[in-house]
Amino acid sequence: MPLHEPDYELDGFGPADDGHEQHRHDLGISSLKVLGEYRTDTDSYFVLLDEGATWGIPGSPQLRAVHVSRDLSARTFEVDSKELPLYAMAQSYLIARGCPFDALNPPEGVHDPADDFTRALEARVRGDGDHFALLASYTADMRDPVETVVMLRSLDPQAVPEFRILLERFDWDSNTHTLREGGFETYPAVVEWWEAWSDEEAPALPPPAPTVRRSPAPTAPATPVPPVSRRPQGR
Template sequence: MSLHETDYELDGFEPADEEHEQHHDHLDISSFKVLAEHRTDTDSYFVLLDEGATWGIPGSPQLRAVHVSRDLSARTFEIDSNELPLYAMAQSYLIARGCPSDALSPQEGVHDPADDVTRALEARVRGDGDRFALLASYTADMREPVETVVMLRSLDPQAVPEFRILRERFDCDSNTHTLREGGFETYGAAGDWWEAWSDEEASGAAAAGSDRTPQPGPPRPGDTRAAGISTATRPLNTIPPGPVSADRRRAI
C-alpha cells in the first residue's frame, strides 16, 4: 500500500484569517498520508491517515477528514477538518460539506470491506450520519487484529435502541476489514459491553465480526437491550461518557 503526502494546492492563496492559517500549519505535516481525495476548482476533500497517531495518546482516532475551500476572487482559503475513528465517518463528514457521495472511495487495497454486511453498514454510516452523536471511540492498534470501537447516541429521543456500538476489525493478512454494530437500550448496557471489550471479554455481533445479522452483545443481569438496528452515524460532537471517561479510554 503506497500512500502519498497531502498537496492542498494553496500556492498563491492566503488564509482567510489566523485561525485557518493555524489549522493549515497543523495539517501540513509529513505524518498525514492521503487515503482518498476529490478536487474541484474551489474545493478539495481528503481522507487522511495520521501515521504518527499510534505514537500519541493511546486509542486516539487515526483518520482525519479535511475540507479545503478556496475563494478564487479574494485568493484566500479556509480549512475545516475533524479527527474521526472510522473511514465511513470521515466520508460522511465530507459529504455533508459538499463532496459527492461516490467520490471518496479509497484505492484498492487501502481500505477494502471484507463482506456485504460491512459494505451495507458503511453505506448507512455515510448516508444517515446526522442522526447520532459520537460519545467515545478507541483504536486498539496493538491488538491482533487491530480493532476500533465507537459508541454513539441517537439524537432522536424516541429512537430505540438509543445507543449503538460499532466495531471494526482489520485483518492484516488479507488487508480487509469487517464492521459490525450492536444496539443497546441503556447507556449502562453499552458501557458494560465497552468495559468487557476493554478487558477482551466482549461477545455478540458488535464484538464477533461474524457473517450473521448484527445483534447486541449479551446483557448483564437487570439490563435490557434492543436488537433492531436501523441507522448508523456521523459524529456531531464528542462527549466522553461517564464510565468511559477520557482517562479510562487512554488506559484501555
C-alpha cells in the first residue's frame, strides 16, 4: 500500500519555544512517510520511514519515532523524536511517552513479522526499551535480504548476559521480516560477532541465557559507540 506524509495537526498552534519550531521544521521533509500512527485530542504518535536515508550516511537508522503534544488552552505544541533502527524500538520510545502499547501496529502488508518468534520478541522489545542502552546499529540495505543489526547493553550492570544483539532480516519477496536475538557476556565478545557480521561471515547468534545478576565488572567503554558506526570501537 502507498505510504503518505504525516499530518502533525498543528494549524492554529505555535511552538512552546524556538527549539520545538526548529524540530517541526526538521520533520517537514517529504521523504518521511507514515508506517504507523495514533492520535488523541492532545497527542499524536508516529513511526516514520525516511525514504531518503538510504542515500545518506551508510548504515543510518531509517525509522523515526515522533511524539507531538498540543496544549489546547495555550494553543502551543511540543515535538520530540528519535531515529531508531527497528520498528519495535520506535514503538517502545513512544509507549514511554504515553502511547498505548498496541496502538501503533502498522497496517497489514507494511511491516509484517514472518513468524511467531518474531512477534514475541518484538513484543518484549516494546516493553523492555527502558532496560537497555543502544550502543550501535547498522542497516545494510544493499544486502539481500536487507539486514539491520543492533547492539544493546543492559542498564543493570550486574545483568548476565550484559550485551545483546538484535538482528532483523527483511525479505522483499514476501514483504515480511524476522527478528532474532543473541546474548554476550562481554564487550569484546559482542564486538567480535559484530565485526564478523560486518564482513558477512557472522556465526549463528548465541542464544541469550535467562538474565541473572553478577558482581559489577567494567566490560564496555564509558562512551557509547555512535549509532551509525559500522564497526564498534574499543576504548
